[in-house]
Amino acid sequence: MDEQHRGSRARRSGTRHVPYEETYVDGRRWDVEYWTTGQLEQVLEKISEEQFADDRGAWRTLSHHEVALLERLPYAAAADDGAWLARTRARLDAGAHRSVLVARCLRNADGSVEDAAGQLAAGDVDSAVIAARLAFHHAVDGLQASLGQFGSLWPKWRARRMRLVESAILPYDRYWALETMRTYDPEDPGAYVREIISLCRQISLEVEL
Template identity: 75%
Template sequence: MSGSLVRGWGNATSDLDVHVVAPEAWQSSIDEAEHVALEPNTLPFEETFVEGRRWDVEYWTTGQVEQVLAKVSEAEFADDKGAWRTLSHHEIALLERLSFAAPADDGAWLGATRERLAASAHRSVLVSLCLRHADGSVEDAAGQLQAGDADSAVLSARRAFHFAVDGLQASLGQFGSLWPKWRSRRMRLVDTPVLPYERYWELETMRTFDPEAPEVWVREVIAVCQRISMEVSV
């Protein structure tokens, strides 16, 4: 089990995320599945309600989990064409949730899997993905400003900022780039001089944004993103 409830961040409307890992693929009468870049290449899932709370249940095979772990090995990360580049949304989500999941059994498998994950290039992979997206959005914002398209530059700068912050958090062991709703809570946990919480919140809420001079805010955000990229170690 994982998600905000397990982490202690949940509320009355939070759902419970359940990951069932078994040797064989799950056979479900519901027959709903998502695509993953694994073998088998489908991830069965179900949504059900227990005492009024929604449960989101994903069914993984042990072989699929092994493949995901292999994608974030040090060897794969060192390869310019490594398999870590094929990580799907669901695979990244699995890896990010493992660090604070709660076992339904004796915890032996989860404990061993966490140890393997901690010894892998998982952190470096997530940081690289986030910062690569941040750099791309910074380039977009700068180009849009130069072209006189300030409104689009604002949107690109916000996107760059979020990617950069997620990369900073991942570098410090706080994973959750797929869940922006918890970004501020993760930011309080990292407590880093690279981007103090009050400064983060000032930019997140666009407190200094002037509609009459949007380019000032865009350049401010670009500078912060570039600083994060320089300070963060992959």
């Protein structure tokens, strides 16, 4: 394939700098990151069961790019015989990988729920609608992660992931109705906000970490 464009730089993460390249091949962009074994070890240490059980555990300091790595590893394809990737996935399963990703989403959802409730009480209904939608997306990502579908940093695949999970808390038809704001009434936007708040709280209570 003909390479059309290449650029190199480094992304800053909690594991220092992660060099990466932005390359276009046949009109499609590829982002290539170069993680060292040592950097990966640092990330895996942050998501141990011991760190997750600690109120001030290092998992709370995960950077955007470290979270992206953790969300991608379960879907990764090996370029070698796959032995290293298999061992790494075994370590993810033995640690608090799923719990960490779920907890991050639900923590963000709870924060946005508080914002929406406060804005609604203050009469700032428009802002409450926006905060409620943020809460909804975080809560849905947390629900999906609890069921093994990771990708909170890639909302463009959220609907597809929702089709892959079976959730009694949020069946796909209800998810899609809320996602497309089908139940939103311009004459009573507060009703939509309250519905979202109630659903997010239910997800936070029922999803297992």
